[in-house]
Amino acid sequence: MVHWKDTSSLTPLRAAGFAVSAALLASMLSIPQPALAQSAQTTRQSTGMTTPRPAAGATTSTAEADDPLFQPTDGTASTDPNAPIGDDTTAQQTTTQATTGQPVSDETTGSILDEDMMRLNTREAPIDERLPARKPEPNIATEETPGIRIGTFVLRPTVTQSINGETKRDGGTKTSRTFLETDMLTTLTSDWALHQLTVTTEGAWQKNIGGTGEEQPDFKINGDLRLDLPQDTTAHLTTGYHFYREDTDDPNALQDADKQSDVQQFDVGASIERDFGILRGSTGLELSRTIYSDATLSDGTTVSLSDRDQTSGTLRGRIGYELSPALIPFIEASIGKTVYDETADAQGYRRSGQSYGAKAGVEIDMGEKLRGEVGVGYEIATFDDDRLSDIDAAVIDANLLWSPLRGTDVNFGLQTSIQPSTTAGESGYVSHALTTTIAHQLRDNLTGTVLGGITLRDYPSDSSTSDETVYTTSAGLTWNINRYLDLTSTIGYELTSRKEGSDSQQWRAGVGLKLKR
Numbered sequence: 001m002v003h004w005k006d007t008s009s010l011t012p013l014r015a016a017g018f019a020v021s022a023a024l025l026a027s028m029l030s031i032p033q034p035a036l037a038q039s040a041q042t043t044r045q046s047t048g049m050t051t052p053r054p055a056a057g058a059t060t061s062t063a064e065a066d067d068p069l070f071q072p073t074d075g076t077a078s079t080d081p082n083a084p085i086g087d088d089t090t091a092q093q094t095t096t097q098a099t100t101g102q103p104v105s106d107e108t109t110g111s112i113l114d115e116d117m118m119r120l121n122t123r124e125a126p127i128d129e130r131l132p133a134r135k136p137e138p139n140i141a142t143e144e145t146p147g148i149r150i151g152t153f154v155l156r157p158t159v160t161q162s163i164n165g166e167t168k169r170d171g172g173t174k175t176s177r178t179f180l181e182t183d184m185l186t187t188l189t190s191d192w193a194l195h196q197l198t199v200t201t202e203g204a205w206q207k208n209i210g211g212t213g214e215e216q217p218d219f220k221i222n223g224d225l226r227l228d229l230p231q232d233t234t235a236h237l238t239t240g241y242h243f244y245r246e247d248t249d250d251p252n253a254l255q256d257a258d259k260q261s262d263v264q265q266f267d268v269g270a271s272i273e274r275d276f277g278i279l280r281g282s283t284g285l286e287l288s289r290t291i292y293s294d295a296t297l298s299d300g301t302t303v304s305l306s307d308r309d310q311t312s313g314t315l316r317g318r319i320g321y322e323l324s325p326a327l328i329p330f331i332e333a334s335i336g337k338t339v340y341d342e343t344a345d346a347q348g349y350r351r352s353g354q355s356y357g358a359k360a361g362v363e364i365d366m367g368e369k370l371r372g373e374v375g376v377g378y379e380i381a382t383f384d385d386d387r388l389s390d391i392d393a394a395v396i397d398a399n400l401l402w403s404p405l406r407g408t409d410v411n412f413g414l415q416t417s418i419q420p421s422t423t424a425g426e427s428g429y430v431s432h433a434l435t436t437t438i439a440h441q442l443r444d445n446l447t448g449t450v451l452g453g454i455t456l457r458d459y460p461s462d463s464s465t466s467d468e469t470v471y472t473t474s475a476g477l478t479w480n481i482n483r484y485l486d487l488t489s490t491i492g493y494e495l496t497s498r499k500e501g502s503d504s505q506q507w508r509a510g511v512g513l514k515l516k517r
Contacts, residue, residue, distance in 0.1 A: 145483060145516045152192060158185040160488065162512025166213060170248075171502035177211035181510070196226045214259065219243045222267075232275040236284075240267040246295075249496050249504060251429070251457065251468070252422045254303060259296040261305050265289070280320040280328060287313045307345040308422065312338040314355075320363065328363040332375065338420075347424040353383035355418065359395055372400035372412075381418045383427060389460060391418050393430040407441035419457075426463055432456040445480040451492075466499035478514075486514040 147156040160183040167176045181204060188199040203219040222240040229235055246253050246260040253260050271284030290312075292305040313336065320330035336355040344350050359377020364370055380392040398414040413435045421428040435453040442448050455470040474492030481487060491509040 148517060150188075152190055153197075154189050154191060156187045156189075156517065158514060158516045159183070160512050160514040162488065162510045164508060164510030167507045168213065168504070169506075170504040175211070175213050177208050177213035179206050179208045179210075179213075179215065181206050181512075194228050197223070198226075199223045214245070214248065216245050216247070217243070218245075233272065234274075235272045236270070238267070238269040238271075241265070242267075249470070251419075251465070252308075254295050254297070256298050257295045257303075258298045258300075261295045262293040264291045264293075275322075278322045280322060280330075281318070282320075283315075283317045285313065285315050287311070307340070307342045309341040310338055310352075311341075312336060326364065326366050328365075329361070330363060330373075330375075331358070331360045332377070333358045345422070349388060349424065350385040351383060351388070351420060353381060353388075355379065355381045357395065359397065361397070364400070368403050370400065370402050372398070374398040374400070379416070379418060381428070387425065388427040389462065391427050391430065391460060393418065393458075396432075409437075409439045411435075411437040411439075421465075423465060426465060427460065429460075429463075429465075430458045432458065447478045447480075449476045449478070451475075466501065468499075469497045471495045471497070484516050486516070488512050488514055 145156055147154040149155075162181050162183070163178070164181055165176070165178050168174065184201065184203040186201040188197075188201075190197040199221070200223075201221045205217055206215040208215060220240065220242040223238065225237040227235040227237070242265040243262065245262055248257075248260060250260075266289040267286065269284060269286040271282060273280065273282035288311070290308075290310050292308045294302040294304050296302055314334055315336070316332060316334045318330050318332040320328040322328050334355075334357045336357075337353075338355070339352050340350075343352075357377060357379035359375040361373055361375025361377075363373045375395070375397045377395045377397075378392070379395045380390060382390050393416060395416045396414055397416060398412065400412045402410045402412065404410065413433070415431075415433045417431050417433075419428050419431050433453065433455045436451070438450045440448050451472070451474045453470075453472040455472075457468040457470075459465050459467055472492070472494045474490060476488065476490040479487040489511045492507070494506040496504045
């Protein structure tokens with residue numbers, strides 16, 4: 001008995017040798033025995049196979065030993081010299097099985113070639129099997145600044161210094177000024193494992209250096225503490241402060257005032273949101289306190305506006321149904337109360353009152369491509385004074401952020417609100433504001449921004465004040481010199497169109513440097 005050497009794998013070279021051997025043996029079946037014997041011996045030598053040697057203790061005759069086609073007699077192999085000779089691997093399988101008593105695997109002996117090697121038309125990769133998308137190379141100029149670490153917080157300050165020119169035309173009056181403006185934006189964010197505190201500060205300070213015109217300072221600070229509670233519950237505690245000067249084009253501003261009133265607004269709120277499986281519920285309470293300072297007329301006389309000081313509160317509730325993580329329809333209801341410090345204003349009207357609202361809409365979250373919400377509903381405001389008529393309006397609110405392609409962002413906003421009036425006998429008006437902002441990255445370090453907006457101030461049909469429409473548009477370029485410095489330029493136009501009375505226009509242009517950290 002003899003033992004063949006087992007191989008655990010079949011190399012391509014040996015596989016090719018076996019294929020050649022099989023072809024030669026098939027062609028030799030029709031030739032004489034001597035030639036067949038010589039061919040078999042040649043085949044063994046070409047494939048690197050050795051002639052089996054008898055095991056220890058086995059006896060063979062000299063003729064048998066000299067015969068290259070000799071096979072030992074073990075009860076399974078044929079001893080007939082005229083019998084057809086098959087593939088050498090078949091003899092190998094027979095001998096090995098007789099020796100060990102176990103069936104021999106095709107993978108071990110290599111009698112069956114790999115399927116892919118026997119095929120002329122080998123497998124091809126699927127058409128839809130593509131390489132992963134290549135990530136864009138990082139752009140140092142547009143990356144977020146590292147900020148300043150303060151304990152467990154990260155502070156990111158931004159300061160912009162610009163020089164601007166402004167021209168206003170109101171009826172037959174025209175004013176122009178040149179001024180310096182300093183804008184500040186600071187974000188303080190916590191770096192906690194649980195919960196998060198975010199404090200945002202914005203401000204603008206103006207100083208006239210030529211011409212005449214009213215300076216318009218503005219400052220606001222907002223804080224938001226997010227609490228991550230158990231059972232898919234999230235709570236928010238918010239607070240804010242806003243200081244600004246009332247715009248001359250505001251319907252409640254005093255006419256012919258040299259300096260409009262300074263307004264201070266204090267806000268505080270709390271909300272909680274929880275998921276109930278496919279349902280999502282939230283409720284929140286917001287309180288706001290507004291204080292007005294005295295206004296100064298062109299002749300130097302001051303006018304007290306303390307009768308406009310007020311405190312208001314709004315309670316909201318919302319229930320949403322999660323069709324999918326990207327689509328959540330909802331219904332929302334709200335109730336509000338406004339209380340003025342003085343029971344009656346300077347004209348003797350009691351302007352305290354209530355407000356009610358309801359709307360239905362859908363929240364959308366498709367990642368970077370599209371997210372926001374759209375809602376439609378109804379809102380009404382009532383007043384304690386019977387001489388002031390109720391104001392009601394159909395509400396259409398929307399706030400969507402759309403990115404049609406990489407480097408382009410479109411922000412679409414639509415807001416409906418009821419604004420009170422200070423005119424004697426007037427309840428107020430309904431404001432419909434539509435704004436659109438498009439930001440496009442022209443180059444790696446150059447971004448263009450275009451803004452457009454329309455605000456319709458719709459007074460009740462029995463009002464003595466005519467409706468107004470405000471059109472705004474502006475364009476700007478930001479050049480990222482490096483990660484910490486930008487060069488900015490803007491130009492804008494605003495038109496206030498009135499059904500009755502003269503229109504007003506405003507042009508503004510400026511250039512500045514923005515320092516980031």
